[in-house]
Amino acid sequence: MARGEDLLPPNLGALGDSLDLAVAKRHLPNPALVDGSPNQHIYDSKAYLKALRSRLIDLGYLSEGFGKRNRRRFRVERAFVRAIKTFQQEAGLLPDGWAGPRTWQVMNCLVSFENDQEATNWALEHLDKADICENPAVHRAIYLRLYAMGFFQTWVGKKIHTKTDFDLKKNADYREALQQFKAFCIKLKLLPSVPEVNRVEAYSFEFTLINCLYKYDAFIDALARPELFTICKTKYRRQIEAIARIELWLQGYRSNPGADTFYIKVRRERGRSIKQSSMARAIADYWRDYSDRVEHAMEKQTVSAQLFQSFAFDVHDPTDDKDLASNIDDDLRNILADKKTKKTLEKQFDAISNGIWDGVKRVTRWLLRMIKRVIDYSVDFIANIARFISKKARKFFSYIAQTVNIVHSGFTYFKNAVFTSVSGNRMIIGKDGDFDHRVLIDPSLTPDQINSALSDYGFHTRVYCAATRILSRLIRMFSEVVRTIVSPLPWLSSLVALVRFAKNAYLIKNEIDVLNNIRAVQSAQSAMLRPQVA
Amino acid sequence: MSVFRKVFEDMGNAISDLSTLEVTMFEGSVDINAESKLDNIAEVLEAAKGNADVKCKLVASTKSFIDGDIVAFYDHEIDEVQRNAHAELVDMATESRQATIDMIKDILDNPGGI
Numbered sequence: 001m002a003r004g005e006d007l008l009p010p011n012l013g014a015l016g017d018s019l020d021l022a023v024a025k026r027h028l029p030n031p032a033l034v035d036g037s038p039n040q041h042i043y044d045s046k047a048y049l050k051a052l053r054s055r056l057i058d059l060g061y062l063s064e065g066f067g068k069r070n071r072r073r074f075r076v077e078r079a080f081v082r083a084i085k086t087f088q089q090e091a092g093l094l095p096d097g098w099a100g101p102r103t104w105q106v107m108n109c110l111v112s113f114e115n116d117q118e119a120t121n122w123a124l125e126h127l128d129k130a131d132i133c134e135n136p137a138v139h140r141a142i143y144l145r146l147y148a149m150g151f152f153q154t155w156v157g158k159k160i161h162t163k164t165d166f167d168l169k170k171n172a173d174y175r176e177a178l179q180q181f182k183a184f185c186i187k188l189k190l191l192p193s194v195p196e197v198n199r200v201e202a203y204s205f206e207f208t209l210i211n212c213l214y215k216y217d218a219f220i221d222a223l224a225r226p227e228l229f230t231i232c233k234t235k236y237r238r239q240i241e242a243i244a245r246i247e248l249w250l251q252g253y254r255s256n257p258g259a260d261t262f263y264i265k266v267r268r269e270r271g272r273s274i275k276q277s278s279m280a281r282a283i284a285d286y287w288r289d290y291s292d293r294v295e296h297a298m299e300k301q302t303v304s305a306q307l308f309q310s311f312a313f314d315v316h317d318p319t320d321d322k323d324l325a326s327n328i329d330d331d332l333r334n335i336l337a338d339k340k341t342k343k344t345l346e347k348q349f350d351a352i353s354n355g356i357w358d359g360v361k362r363v364t365r366w367l368l369r370m371i372k373r374v375i376d377y378s379v380d381f382i383a384n385i386a387r388f389i390s391k392k393a394r395k396f397f398s399y400i401a402q403t404v405n406i407v408h409s410g411f412t413y414f415k416n417a418v419f420t421s422v423s424g425n426r427m428i429i430g431k432d433g434d435f436d437h438r439v440l441i442d443p444s445l446t447p448d449q450i451n452s453a454l455s456d457y458g459f460h461t462r463v464y465c466a467a468t469r470i471l472s473r474l475i476r477m478f479s480e481v482v483r484t485i486v487s488p489l490p491w492l493s494s495l496v497a498l499v500r501f502a503k504n505a506y507l508i509k510n511e512i513d514v515l516n517n518i519r520a521v522q523s524a525q526s527a528m529l530r531p532q533v534a
Numbered sequence: 535m536s537v538f539r540k541v542f543e544d545m546g547n548a549i550s551d552l553s554t555l556e557v558t559m560f561e562g563s564v565d566i567n568a569e570s571k572l573d574n575i576a577e578v579l580e581a582a583k584g585n586a587d588v589k590c591k592l593v594a595s596t597k598s599f600i601d602g603d604i605v606a607f608y609d610h611e612i613d614e615v616q617r618n619a620h621a622e623l624v625d626m627a628t629e630s631r632q633a634t635i636d637m638i639k640d641i642l643d644n645p646g647g648i
Contacts, residue, residue: 414634426563429623431627434552434554434555434631435552435555435627435630435631435634436554436555436556436557436558436627437556437557437558437623437624437626437627438557438558438559438560439557439558439559439560439619439620439623440560440561440562440590441559441560441561441562441593441616441619442561442562442563443561443562443563444563447615450615450616450619451615451619454619454622454623457623457626458622458626461626461627461629461630464630464633465629465630465633468633468634468636468637469633469636469637471637472636472637472640472641475640475641476640
């Protein structure tokens with residue numbers, strides 16, 4: 001993050017910071033939060049589920065999981081639904097396990113620092129002040145708030161979790177934090193001063209205390225007063241820093257609220273890394289953005305009354321309502337006023353536009369290549385299909401032609417009475433209509449000539465037999481068609497007829513193949529079927 | 535008249551005589567003009583008789599009945615080739631007749647096809 005910031009041109013960084021500030025002041029929707037998301041199904045979105053899980057974990061309804069994985073997930077598993085139901089039940093909502101706008105609103109009221117809360121106006125239905133003080137969900141939220149504001153002795157080990165006990169009588173740390181908060185409020189004159197803490201009150205929540213806890217801006221205003229800041233800065237240094245951290249985080253600076261400070265490597269000097277605390281870095285960033293509000297350099301990295309005065313100025317800034325567009329206009333005007341930054345900005349835009357144009361060209365070329373490939377493939381594919389259909393059609397036509405030829409030859413055989421063979425008509429076979437045969441053989445014929453003549457005649461009888469069988473099949477096929485037409489169940493008959501049709505067609509094909517084989521064996525010409533019989 | 539109708543009429547006429555099958559084989563020489571059209575074997579035999587030089591002789595005859603009875607005649611001078619040719623012709627005729635009977639049976643079973 002720090003390295004990325006260093007690489008940015010200063011004015012672009014300033015523009016980004018302005019946008020962040022606008023987000024912090026809720027002039028722009030925060031893309032990291034579900035609020036203001038353009039997603040119409042916001043309560044089913046992943047961002048919303050993640051935010052909801054995070055809040056449930058913060059309130060101790062859901063465990064962090066190994067490696068804090070529960071914060072990153074957006075699954076709706078059983079434990080998650082159970083946690084929602086528990087929260088709804090404790091908050092006085094209908095425990096249906098579905099976290100809709102009402103559940104989200106209640107949760108936001110309890111957890112969020114962004115808006116001051118009036119506890120009496122909370123969306124916890126049918127609860128009066130006493131009920132709010134006894135409400136378990138409120139207890140959890142108070143614990144979380146006290147923790148975030150640094151009223152527990154340490155950050156480590158005190159963070160809320162699923163086993164945390166929220167009973168003041170049993171949880172001494174919680175009790176002590178609450179008492180310390182009360183004393184802090186008295187110091188800041190947010191609560192009336194009392195001679196000493198009542199023993200009974202130490203074990204119970206007071207409504208005024210809760211209300212004070214949720215008046216977050218009041219702390220900013222109080223700490224902006226130098227005399228109060230001076231009184232508290234030694235004893236409540238940790239809490240003041242925590243409050244400053246929360247405010248910086250709300251304004252979009254990387255200040256890590258609700259946790260101990262961490263260090264960021266900023267540069268190397270003489271072989272050693274110079275580190276800076278995240279808090280100091282956030283304050284420095286803040287003052288860099290509002291350089292006109294601070295005079296002393298020393299103030300620029302520490303939590304001071306001046307910082308809180310600046311916060312208070314932001315909270316009550318009359319320019320808050322200034323149009324965001326005019327803010328951006330101002331920023332741009334400032335950037336364009338300086339020739340150097342203007343040139344840098346132009347270069348940046350040039351680089352971006354060139355990148356976009358290159359990308360568009362590449363995508364276009366890729367699309368054209370894809371379209372060409374798809375067309376080539378489609379043409380090949382269609383050509384193959386056409387070839388396949390053509391081949392099948394030729395074969396089919398061939399079978400039909402042969403079928404007609406065989407049937408015609410068969411009936412010619414049946415019609416013809418006399419068959420002559422061998423040159424000179426020296427072997428004559430006469431056939432009657434009832435298949436009685438009379439044969440006249442010339443004595444001069446050789447055995448081979450007789451056998452050849454018989455073979456020829458045998459082929460004619462085979463053709464006739466095949467023709468009768470083919471005709472039978474055709475009659476069956478037509479019969480099926482007629483049955484289908486007149487059937488009361490046409491679809492069923494059609495199916496049965498189709499099966500039989502296919503079977504008969506297959507048998508006709510077999511007849512043709514058998515005859516073709518015989519013809520091949522006899523080495524006879526295909527034309528012999530007709531002229532020799534005729 | 536259409537070809538099929540004539541064919542079926544011929545078939546109808548043939549049915550009446552399908553109960554018997556007779557195959558007769560003659561030996562003799564006959565001279566038939568290639569262009570002449572012969573309608574039945576009787577004309578051939580008649581033409582053979584007209585030739586004084588021709589000797590036409592019955593060498594084999596087989597008559598089979600539908601009930602399986604067979605009456606066969608073979609001349610004692612018939613040679614092996616003629617005997618085999620006669621037997622083969624009987625088989626061919628039997629096969630053709632059976633095919634015809636089967637087809638008629640199919641037509642009767644599936645009248646809708648006609």
